[in-house]
Amino acid sequence: VTKLSSLLRWPQGSLQRSLFCYVVLPMLLLCGLAIRFGLSFTHDMVSQSLRSDLELIGRAIRTPVSDALLSGDGNAILANLESVFAINEIYGAAVYNTSGRLVASTGLAETDLTRSLAASEAVRTGEQQESYSVVSGWQLYSQFMPVTDRSGRIHGLLQITRRASDFEQSLTHLSRLAWLSWGALALLSFLIIRFGHNKAIGRYLWQLQGSMRRVAQGELQHRAVLSGPAEFQEVGHGLNAMLDSMQQAEHQLRQQQLQQQLLTQQLKEQEKMAVIGQLVSGVAHELGAPLTVIDGRVQRVLREHTDEDTERQLQAVRNQVSRLSTLVRQLQAFAYTPGAQRQPLSVAELLQQAIHSLSFELQAEDAQPQLQQPSPKVTLHGDPGRLELALVNLLRNAVQAATSSVSVQVEVNAGELAISVLDDGAGLPPQFSTEQLLSPFVSTKAQGRGTGLGLAIVQQIVLEHEGKLLLSNRPEGGCCVRITLPLQAEIAAKPEANV
């Protein structure tokens, strides 16, 4: 029952309904029209042929009947009339005189034609006539034919009858068959549309609709299955392509948003650092002068008082002042605002200068930084003071961490200069992340030995020069700090005097 009701449920505006209304229904109507015209044509044809049958029989027996009538031979007339039964579906034949009185008859025939219009018409015009009448309850079709003698004078009337329904019966049968076929065709069309549509179109449409619904419900990764006729595959393909490009656009948008967030964050960070930098720079400058005065005063007192205990005490004051001065210098270096100090620099000279600067701080037992190979003859574009400061900081860290050796490697590849400072110490402390090690005021050295600004300053200087700083442990033990700096356009080509 549900199947039947679902079969009959045909929602307004559905494709099936449209197909039925705009394709099948017109075809059925055309078929109906064709049947209608075909039937009417057949009806005419059949009637015509039946009529001409009767006419032929009439013509065949008219002359012998006329002769028999003239000679008044009743038996001859009857014999002639009976010969009509040789043809099927003839019910009767009769001969009348011109006034319509029966002369002789066989089978079903009327007895009196005096009031028959067709009979008098046939006698009057001399042309055959036809008429329908009821005899003994039979619906009859009669054909009246005038009987003429050889001179053409009408002297009687011949009637041949058939059952009127015979004409119609076959036609009715035919038309019933035709309309039944038409009805079956209509029903079949309906079923074909119902099931054929389902097989050929409906299920693929539903598949696509299902896909769209799933996407609409937020399943954005879902893609339509490409199946069925080419058109549906194309639609599915189009849907998938649309989803792909939407997903891509969304991805790009998200990426842009992330990038923008990152930029905003960086900008905020930079603004904050700028403010902190100004603050630090101001504080450092304000601290610098009093520290110089304290140290100067202590030096003066030291010169004038030579007693040992006082000297020891004052020297301790100087040590602490020196520690503070170092911090102030490093704070100034950290808070330094890069200006337009860039110039072409010889890498070899820069390294020599850094090693030379550090040498004043080194004790006899410290490891001496060694250049592993002659520096490549390349020119770097940068701020010499800042780059030297960065190298000195790296070398100082390495010397302080090293057990026995510190070496410096310089390589040039792909437009980049890489300077690595290697030591054979304990390596990077595992409890600190690289990010922490590069943050200001994080120091792995003993309390009072480092300010925690050294690597932060290096990082800053490297970033000022669009470079990168990389901290790693060496497989053979110790630490490797590598800075890479872009060499810009002027690489290697220019030979220069090595110092």
Next chain:
Amino acid sequence: MKNASPYRIAVVEDDPALLELLQEELTSHGYQVAACDSAEALLAQLEDLTPDLVISDIRLPGIDGMALLQRLRQQPKPPAPGRGSPKTRCR
């Protein structure tokens, strides 16, 4: 005070404590020291002072150390018989 020197030194420093320390230290070495708390103060009495050496801070209110150096270089060399040419040097 150590052996007296004929050289005159002008010290330009806006921090009074540092200025005082420098003045004391240089005086103790026997130099004649003119302490100025600004570049303007030095330029105003430059002709009277005719220093052989100028020691100046770079960061100064008003005319800063670098600008002062420019101005001093533009000065005509003062007649300084027997004392060699004057020198300026910035801290």
